[in-house]
Amino acid sequence: MKTRKFCATVLIITLSLVLTGMPVCADNPKEIKxxxxxxxxxxxxxxxxxxxxAIEVALEIINTTKHKDLGIPLADTEGLPNFGGAKxxxxxxxxQGKPDIGMGEADRLISQEKVAVLTGCFHSxxxxxxxxxxxxxxxxxxxxxxxxxxxxxxxxxxxxxxxxHDETFSAAIFGFLKYLKEKHGAKVQTVAILHEDTLYGKxxxxxxxxLAIKAGYKVLAVIPYRRAATSLTAEVxxxxxxxxxxxxxTCYAADAILLAKNMKDLDFxxxxxxxxxxxxxxxxxxETLGASMVEGISSRxxxxxxxxxxxxxxxxxxxxxxxxxxxxxxxxxxxGPSVRCFQGMMALAEALSRAKSLSPEDIxxxxxxxxxxxxxxxxxxxxIKFAPDGQNMFGDAVCVQWQGGKxxxxxxxxxxxxxxxxxxPKWADxx
Amino acid sequence: xxxxxxLAQTLASGLLMGCIYALIAVGLCMIWGLMEIVNFAHGxxxxxxxxxxxxxxxxxxxxxxxxxxxxxxxxxxxxxLVYFIIIKRVLKAPMLAQILSTFGLGIFLRYLAxxxxxxDSRMVQEPWLDGRIDxxxxxxxxxxLAASGVAIIAFILLYFFVxxxxxxxxxxAVSEDREAASLMGINSDKMFAxxxxxxxxxxxxxxxxxxxxYPITPEVGLLFGLIAYVAxxxxxxxxxxxxxxxxxxxxxxxxxxxxLVAPAFKxxxxxxxxxxxxxxRPQGLWGRY
Numbered sequence: 001m002k003t004r005k006f007c008a009t010v011l012i013i014t015l016s017l018v019l020t021g022m023p024v025c026a027d028n029p030k031e032i033k034x035x036x037x038x039x040x041x042x043x044x045x046x047x048x049x050x051x052x053x054a055i056e057v058a059l060e061i062i063n064t065t066k067h068k069d070l071g072i073p074l075a076d077t078e079g080l081p082n083f084g085g086a087k088x089x090x091x092x093x094x095x096q097g098k099p100d101i102g103m104g105e106a107d108r109l110i111s112q113e114k115v116a117v118l119t120g121c122f123h124s125x126x127x128x129x130x131x132x133x134x135x136x137x138x139x140x141x142x143x144x145x146x147x148x149x150x151x152x153x154x155x156x157x158x159x160x161x162x163x164x165h166d167e168t169f170s171a172a173i174f175g176f177l178k179y180l181k182e183k184h185g186a187k188v189q190t191v192a193i194l195h196e197d198t199l200y201g202k203x204x205x206x207x208x209x210x211l212a213i214k215a216g217y218k219v220l221a222v223i224p225y226r227r228a229a230t231s232l233t234a235e236v237x238x239x240x241x242x243x244x245x246x247x248x249x250t251c252y253a254a255d256a257i258l259l260a261k262n263m264k265d266l267d268f269x270x271x272x273x274x275x276x277x278x279x280x281x282x283x284x285x286x287e288t289l290g291a292s293m294v295e296g297i298s299s300r301x302x303x304x305x306x307x308x309x310x311x312x313x314x315x316x317x318x319x320x321x322x323x324x325x326x327x328x329x330x331x332x333x334x335x336g337p338s339v340r341c342f343q344g345m346m347a348l349a350e351a352l353s354r355a356k357s358l359s360p361e362d363i364x365x366x367x368x369x370x371x372x373x374x375x376x377x378x379x380x381x382x383x384i385k386f387a388p389d390g391q392n393m394f395g396d397a398v399c400v401q402w403q404g405g406k407x408x409x410x411x412x413x414x415x416x417x418x419x420x421x422x423x424x425p426k427w428a429d430x431x
Numbered sequence: 432x433x434x435x436x437x438l439a440q441t442l443a444s445g446l447l448m449g450c451i452y453a454l455i456a457v458g459l460c461m462i463w464g465l466m467e468i469v470n471f472a473h474g475x476x477x478x479x480x481x482x483x484x485x486x487x488x489x490x491x492x493x494x495x496x497x498x499x500x501x502x503x504x505x506x507x508x509x510x511x512l513v514y515f516i517i518i519k520r521v522l523k524a525p526m527l528a529q530i531l532s533t534f535g536l537g538i539f540l541r542y543l544a545x546x547x548x549x550x551d552s553r554m555v556q557e558p559w560l561d562g563r564i565d566x567x568x569x570x571x572x573x574x575x576l577a578a579s580g581v582a583i584i585a586f587i588l589l590y591f592f593v594x595x596x597x598x599x600x601x602x603x604a605v606s607e608d609r610e611a612a613s614l615m616g617i618n619s620d621k622m623f624a625x626x627x628x629x630x631x632x633x634x635x636x637x638x639x640x641x642x643x644x645y646p647i648t649p650e651v652g653l654l655f656g657l658i659a660y661v662a663x664x665x666x667x668x669x670x671x672x673x674x675x676x677x678x679x680x681x682x683x684x685x686x687x688x689x690x691l692v693a694p695a696f697k698x699x700x701x702x703x704x705x706x707x708x709x710x711x712r713p714q715g716l717w718g719r720y
Contacts, residue, residue: 041542043650045550197695224695230654233444234689234697241437241690254552257646265563265572265644266440288554288646330549 032080032088032352035109037102037120037130040094043228043254046284047122048094050338051145053328055090057320058345063087070316073350073376080353088349091115095126102126106133116358117142117348122337124148125199131159140364144344145337147277148203152391158360160367162344162384164395166200166276169300170207172397173274174215176298176411176420177246184422186272190218192244194235194259195276196251197224204250204276212248220244227255232262240268247272251279257288264293264427271423274399275299281336281400281407291405296424298401302336303379304409306417307398314378317342343379347372380415436568441690442683443569449682450579451637455655456662456674457586458633464669465606465626468518468529472537474656476631479540480506480638481647482548488555488642495642496559496577503635510631514624522623537656544649552648560643574643581640585633586675593671602626606669661705667718676716680704 036055038048061067061075068076079085091113095102102121109115110133118134118141121127127146134141135158143151143161147169152161180186191212195201205222212219220242225235232255239247247270251259256279262268273296279285280299308318318334321342325332334342347370355366372384382394399411401420410420459473470476483502484495517536521529560574593599604612605622613619645651662681666673681701688700708716 041545041550043550043648045545049549223693226695226698228650228654229698230658231444231448231685232694233448234441234686235694237437237441237444237686237690238694241434254646254648254650257552257554261644261646265570265575266444267563267565267570284551288552290556 029086029358032083032086032358033113033115034088034090034348035093035106035113035115035118035120036090037093037095037105037109037118037126038122039097039126040092042097044097044122044252046253046282047335047337049328050325050332050335051120051122051341052092053325053332054321054334054338054342055345057317057324058342058349059088059090060320060324061346062349067316067320071313072346072378073372074346074353080349082353083356088352093120095121095123095130097123097126099123099126099129102130103133106130107137110134110137110139115139116360116363117352119144119344119348122146123198123200124151124203127151128199131156134158139360140367142344142348142367144341146200148199149207150199150203152387152389156390158364160386160390160392162347162392162395163302163340164381164397165391166204166207168395169276169397170204170211172300172399172411173208173248173276174211176274176300176399177217177272178215179411179413180272180420180422184420186422187245188217188272190220190242190244191246191248192220192239192242192270193222194239194247194249194251195222195224196227196255198227200252200278201227201250208248208250208276217246225255227252229255229258232259233266235259236262236266236268239270240266244270245272246270246274248274248276249280250276253279253282253284256280256282256285260285260289260293260297267427269424269426273297273424277301277336283332283335286402286405286407291402292430294402295404295430296402296421298399298410298420300397301400301407302340302395302397303334304398304400304415304417305333305407306409307380307415308334310417311378311380314339317378339379343377343384346378347384437690439569441686443571445683445686446679447571447575447579447682448686449679450582451575451641451678452655452658452662452681453675453678454578454582454585454633454637454640456659456666456678457589457671458630458637459659460663460666460669460671460674461589461626461630461633463663464671465602466518466522466623467668468522469533469660470630471530471534471656472513472540473634473659474652474654475537475540475544476506476509476652477634477638477641477655478544478647478649478652480635481642481645481651482544482553483635484639484642485553485555485647488558489553494559495555495639499581499636499639502639503632506635506638507628507632510627510629511624513631514627518623518627519620537652541649541652548649550649552646554646555642558643572644574640578637578640578643581636585636586671589629589633590671598625658701661702664715665705665708667715670715670717673715673717 038051040048079087093105124146131141135156147166149165149167181188195205308314351367355363400407401410408418462470487493487498521532560577563570563572601617605619662677663674666677685697689697
């Protein structure tokens with residue numbers, strides 16, 4: 001009995017010595033794993049698919065020298081130049097649009113897949129829960145496209161976000177309204193806010209309400225609705241009865257389509273509609289409804305598709321994205337979220353290259369020290385540089401408008417490719 | 432703020448939506464009334480009939496209105512097949528097994544659609560039934576009106592079929608007492624299959640009509656399915672009239688509470704009415720049990 005106990009003790013001591021003595025990771029790994037949690041199934045699965053393609057385009061640029069001519073950091077080297085040419089690989093996980101699943105996947109990616117950085121999750125409410133796991137486990141969470149302001153206001157140490165958020169975006173909406181008022185003589189006195197009722201919509205509604213009051217407009221109503229509603233007729237009727245000068249909707253794709261249909265059915269004609277992105281700028285919005293139904297609807301956007309012609313780097317990156325999506329089954333242009341996703345992935349890789357280590361703290365420090373200038377980016381931002389709260393301080397937004405089935409940039413004036421339409425044609429006057 | 436015009440519009444919208452809920456609920460009710468199995472794949476089967484209408488329109492240019500009889504037949508056959516392949520095997524199994532089998536079928540159908548056709552939302556553009564009628568400031572969508580009309584016709588036909596024909600009588604007999612009906616020479620197997628066929632065919636009709644005006648995604652059946660369960664429970668399990676009244680009630684409650692109270696609360700009222708009915712009359716308004 002004694003011998004057995006002795007043997008067991010020796011075994012335990014030896015094992016623990018061997019295991020703790022082993023290096024946690026090699027100094028020059030061949031591969032850095034990143035975990036990406038996106039909605040691959042469920043209502044927003046298209047966005048998840050787009051994000052995946054955008055990330056894979058970025059990986060091809062980072063890991064190979066095929067696209068040297070792009071002229072952005074990491075395009076002309078194989079792998080990460082400062083990190084012994086290490087390549088980046090991404091493990092994708094599906095959260096189905098559900099915060100609890102996002103949390104579980106974050107946990108699994110960190111503890112089982114041993115990823116160095118987490119990214120995702122498109123939906124703000126899923127990013128919220130998944131990044132809590134990363135914070136607890138002290139692994140950087142680098143968000144590319146979620147726009148709820150609450151995300152960077154939690155005092156987290158391990159959370160970073162390269163995209164501008166809804167406060168920046170909403171400021172663009174009100175900048176556009178001011179411009180319409182001053183340059184087009186538009187009547188902008190009353191606004192109505194309609195938003196879907198998850199984190200993204202609620203935060204957007206709150207900020208829009210604050211900004212509208214600050215700008216001296218009268219807010220007639222703030223109406224939340226259930227994203228998976230069977231109909232929005234009640235909401236639209238209420239809006240119609242209020243008769244606002246401006247409608248500010250915040251929707252995801254399927255409900256944005258339903259809203260437009262119901263507005264037509266009930267002959268609701270607000271002269272100005274400026275959306276908080278996502279639904280109204282999703283390619284399926286015009287594909288499903290057709291050009292006439294969407295005419296004149298505006299939205300804030302990270303970028304206008306016409307800018308993809310006027311910014312050469314973006315044009316090249318978009319061509320790569322089209323190539324990849326075509327090979328994957330459905331050719332698409334960059335959308336607002338997917339271009340931000342691509343840009344975020346490139347910036348994250350640049351930070352990883354500087355980190356020169358797999359230690360979470362080194363990576364966190366390298367991300368915090370990111371300082372990219374406009375000419376190193378494909379999007380028209382002033383740069384990427386993180387405030388202490390992890391938010392990129394130099395992201396910008398534009399306002400786009402549907403004109404003749406095309407999404408054109410109408411604000412700010414220095415980027416505008418077309419003059420804004422005011423007012424939106426009434427339903428009765430359209431074909 | 433609430434003029435007579437707005438109220439009239441609200442009632443009209445509520446009625447139109449209610450008729451569509453009713454048609455979906457009637458199919459569910461058939462299956463329940465006959466064999467006391469809740470078909471949790473109901474909404475997803477409707478989603479597939481909407482996709483069928485979309486693809487017939489998109490690939491062959493067949494308007495959903497023309498495609499409707501065809502989709503109805505396909506769904507009828509699907510319903511019969513579902514009965515023989517899945518339901519028949521769990522008829523004598525515990526209730527949980529029955530629930531899980533239809534639930535599993537629903538999930539299978541939803542993700543099949545997502546796999547085959549991606550999660551994009553789609554829509555039939557410029558169908559024959561398009562536009563709207565303006566009656567003194569009350570706007571009524573033509574496709575919605577047609578769908579409601581079809582729902583009412585389908586309901587009347589179904590009602591007469593069940594209550595006035597020999598075959599319908601046989602269906603009722605089987606639902607009353609399976610064994611006694613068998614002794615009278617009624618093949619209960621065939622009747623069950625017929626019930627599933629008719630239940631699914633109702634979805635073929637509602638799916639094709641809805642394809643005229645509703646965006647189609649793999650997720651579209653979820654809430655419609657849920658509302659159909661509530662309509663059936665409200666009207667009384669097994670009662671076709673009850674399911675119809677239940678559907679229309681839900682449509683009206685949804686529209687009225689949405690406009691008069693606040694849109695955010697419209698489902699609170701819908702499910703609140705349901706709870707009230709269940710408390711006061713657990714068997715539902717027209718329920719037999």
